[in-house]
Structure formats: C-alpha cells, structure tokens
Amino acid sequence: MNRARVITSTVLLIILIFVLTLSGCKKSPEIKKEITISVAASLKEPLNEIIKTFEKDRGIKVNLNLGGSGTLQKQIEEGAEVDLFISAAYENMKKLDNKGLIEENSIMNLLGNSLVIIAHNSNEKIDSIAGLINKNIIFALGETKTVPAGIYGKQSLEKLEVWNLLQSKIVYAKDVKQVLEYVEKGEAQAGIVYKSDAINLKNSYIVQTIPESTHEEIIYPIGKIKGSNKKEEVNEFIKYITNSQSDEIFIKYKFKVLN
Structure with a gap:
C-alpha cells in the first residue's frame, strides 16, 4: 500500500513537472504594435474618433502628439521618435523634406480647411x-x-x-x-x-x-518620417485615414477631403 502511494505520488510529481515545463515554454504575449504620429492641433477631434476605431480594427496603438505644426516640425528636426507627420501647412513638411527627414515620394495632400x-x-x-x-x-x-x-x-x-x-x-x-x-x-x-x-x-x-x-490655400499634407521602423503599421494607418469611413468623419468636422 505504501509502495503504491509512493508510485502514485511520483507519477503526480512527474506530471506536475511536465505541466510546469510546458507552461514555461509558452510564448510570451506579443507586444502590441504601435506608432507615433505628430499632428496639427486642429485635427484633434476627427483623429481621436478615427484612431479609436483604427486601434480596435487593426490592433495597432496610436500615440498622438498634437501641437502647432512649426513646433512639431522642430521636434522632428531635433530627433523626436515619430513615424508620421500631418501638418496644417505644406511649408513645414517641405522644410523637413528638404532636410532629408521625409521618406521619398510619401507626401500627400490630405485635407483642406477655411x-x-x-x-x-x-x-x-x-x-x-x-x-x-x-x-x-x-x-x-x-x-x-x-x-x-x-x-x-x-x-x-x-x-x-x-x-x-x-x-x-x-x-x-x-x-x-x-x-x-x-x-x-x-x-x-x-x-x-x-x-x-x-x-x-x-x-x-x-x-x-x-x-x-x-491667404495661401490651406492644405494638410501627410508624410512618412524617414528612418521609421514601423513602415507596415504606418501604411495601414494611412490606408485607414483615407478610406470612405474616415472621409465622412473629416467632412463631419468641416474639413475638405483632398485625397
């Protein structure tokens, strides 16, 4: 009887060690993908609305950095970790492009305003x-x-x-x-x-x-930051903010859709 108990206890111990070993071998949960975008402050409301559904639909977190376009431009020039820039004026985008900080052929006119x-x-x-x-x-x-x-x-x-x-x-x-x-x-x-x-x-x-x-035509250009290692995620976001659903949100907030 004692021998049977010993055998049973040994078997249970082996099973427990096996289960714990398998648990330890499981892959750690995948770190959620994310991007950082610097955006003109006037886009706060529509982008908050769009980002909410984008994160849910695509599983990509968006860190939104809002401010005056000139301030955001300076931050990028000084090395801020940004993947995408949406300015309220083409001039700010052009200055970054001239300094080689914008990915080639990535600038697109997104929106207009009054x-x-x-x-x-x-x-x-x-x-x-x-x-x-x-x-x-x-x-x-x-x-x-x-x-x-x-x-x-x-x-x-x-x-x-x-x-x-x-x-x-x-x-x-x-x-x-x-x-x-x-x-x-x-x-x-x-x-x-x-x-x-x-x-x-x-x-x-x-x-x-x-x-x-x-005044000069009000145009909101969008451009990918050169050197970003989030190209796939950035492309997903650009596709999302230029689809018909996002267009409707921008129009609701009185922006002119240019893309």
Whole structure:
C-alpha cells in the first residue's frame, strides 16, 4: 500500500513537472504594435474618433502628439521618435523634406480647411472684421511664425488692410486650439480659428468666414518620417485615414477631403 502511494505520488510529481515545463515554454504575449504620429492641433477631434476605431480594427496603438505644426516640425528636426507627420501647412513638411527627414515620394495632400473669425457671446455684437477695429478688445491669433492658422490669419489681415490697426490688440497662442480656448473663456473677445474648430462653439459665435482669396490655400499634407521602423503599421494607418469611413468623419468636422 505504501509502495503504491509512493508510485502514485511520483507519477503526480512527474506530471506536475511536465505541466510546469510546458507552461514555461509558452510564448510570451506579443507586444502590441504601435506608432507615433505628430499632428496639427486642429485635427484633434476627427483623429481621436478615427484612431479609436483604427486601434480596435487593426490592433495597432496610436500615440498622438498634437501641437502647432512649426513646433512639431522642430521636434522632428531635433530627433523626436515619430513615424508620421500631418501638418496644417505644406511649408513645414517641405522644410523637413528638404532636410532629408521625409521618406521619398510619401507626401500627400490630405485635407483642406477655411478660416473664420469668432467672437465671445458677452461682447457687443460684432458682425465683420471692420467691427473689431474701433473696439477695446483682445484679439487672439496663433503665433505667426510657427502656427499655420496664425500665418494664414496674418496674411488675411494684411490683405484686408487691417493688420496694422489690430496688431496692438493681439495676444498670440501656441496653437489654434489655444486661440479657441481664449475666446470661449472670454479671455479674448475675438480671434481667428479654422472652420473645423468652430463647429461646437458654446460661448462664442462665428462672425464671418474669411475669404480664401486673402491667404495661401490651406492644405494638410501627410508624410512618412524617414528612418521609421514601423513602415507596415504606418501604411495601414494611412490606408485607414483615407478610406470612405474616415472621409465622412473629416467632412463631419468641416474639413475638405483632398485625397
């Protein structure tokens, strides 16, 4: 009886060791694939919506780095680990391309946009650019060297011959979302943002759409960062944001689809 117990215990021990050995030989769970994309701040809402479904459908995590296009350009020049860049102006993409930082033949015009002037609800009604000139206001605008919306906005104000009259009233913002925030909070009485930023205003209203003839065409180019080791994942993402489902999301947010 004791011998039988010993044999049984030995057999059980052997089985246990075998099971533990098999468990140890199992492959570790695959590390989830991921990419990092640097994107103009004005694309925050539609891209958050698109990325949510992309991650679910493709199993690829997207790290989203938002900011002014000029700031993002500088980060890439300084070696930031980025796989894909979407700018709000072609100039920023061109500078990176000229420095050999963009993969050859990968630049594509993705989207277009328009500029609008918005004003806070608490103000005396403003109904045009001319209505801003004689009022004691703070006017918000993106930085005119690093923020495309600020660059385009300055071009328009100069073309409309009101830049010199408004310049002393201007407070500059790090990106177009900060302009929106200043006006929505009443910290600035008016400002220039993209039409896509103004679709869900809560405390402000659109004064007018700025004529497209007064500024350079607003184009959002997309380009792959040279040297990225995530080419397959990046290609998957580009295919996804240029499909019909993503087009509908961009259109919903008042962007013009160019691809």
